[in-house]
Amino acid sequence: MTSLLRVHNLTVSADGFGAGEGQSLERPFGYADPGEMFAWAGATASWPNRTDPGGSRGLDDYMTRDFGRDIGAEIMGRGKFGPQTGPWEDLDWQGWWGDEPPFGTPVLVLTHHPRPSFTLGATTFHFTDAAPAVALEQARAAAGGGDVRLGGGPTTVRSFLDAGLVDTLHVAECPDVRLGRGSRLWTSPDELEDRYHHEAVPSPSGVVHHLFWR
């Protein structure tokens, strides 16, 4: 079986932003409201961050439940790990994801400032300044034959798309949210149609699921 590079549950505004300007320790999504943008996912039974039983099992749940299937490692941009830029000033700060990060695999964090690896729960964070193609090789080596999830954010996903490395891509678009500035995936999903099959599937929850594969 081929090890695929997959993007899941990347949620963007109608104008293609995954986060608004002004990201900080307190506001990982800048001035965007994650409660509004991720409501579709938080309502599902399979949302990885869900702690109580229950939740919907319709179309949106098919999307969230695919998050962990056959995944052996994740790659994320530094901005998904934390808001800091430049050299690390506090190595005691171990990212936004708490004592039990929802990944449960090795995670490669892309940064120009590598730091020592550490483990939280079932997740081990590694840090690399490798370019996308090399980072993907490192992730595949860590994935034990499984697929690799590309976790975002939008800028990181865009760089792997532009390097021709992404095999499948799921983006949830919030048609009622416009952000104007921030971390952008695209101007329009049509941009990828020269390279990918594309289905746009409206969900009863109001988001539109864009599914791409090649």
Next chain:
Amino acid sequence: MTSLLRVHNLTVSADGFGAGEGQSLERPFGYADPGEMFAWAGATASWPNRTDPGGSRGLDDYMTRDFGRDIGAEIMGRGKFGPQTGPWEDLDWQGWWGDEPPFGTPVLVLTHHPRPSFTLGATTFHFTDAAPAVALEQARAAAGGGDVRLGGGPTTVRSFLDAGLVDTLHVAECPDVRLGRGSRLWTSPDELEDRYHHEAVPSPSGVVHHLFWR
């Protein structure tokens, strides 16, 4: 985690039939054309019967790839195992599924005429004349903590629905196929709305995915 009873990829005509009249050894779906009805599933990358690489990875593939997730056992009606009725006349005939059945778990076949268990590949077939609730207990005991898939046909699914035992149900409706007579699931999906949440999701392939949960 609760062990769910799940139905996947049950494909029916616009008038609610999963198979036409006249089922036989040569025609498992009677006068219905399985090539037409299952074209949506056969085109996907994750269809369990696929032998070559490739296939689509859009909405329909989310449906077919969920077939095996966390499943520890299957329950099927006798008509999904073979077309015979009454006492078994040839125990050497081991069902429609070949040397490597696509289940890969224990399978309970519901029949008024139990026969000895046997194994083909990773699948072991057991035969039971238990009523639905008891058969479900048997399947859960065999599932090793996993979920149980209710494999069909439509008459079997209907009996488990009427016994209040089904937790999630995925039905693919072919809007352009009408069968008139045969093995029927429903007159209309609306029949289940008093007991289930229901989403109807049209696929670019032409089928409509009906998703039910409670």
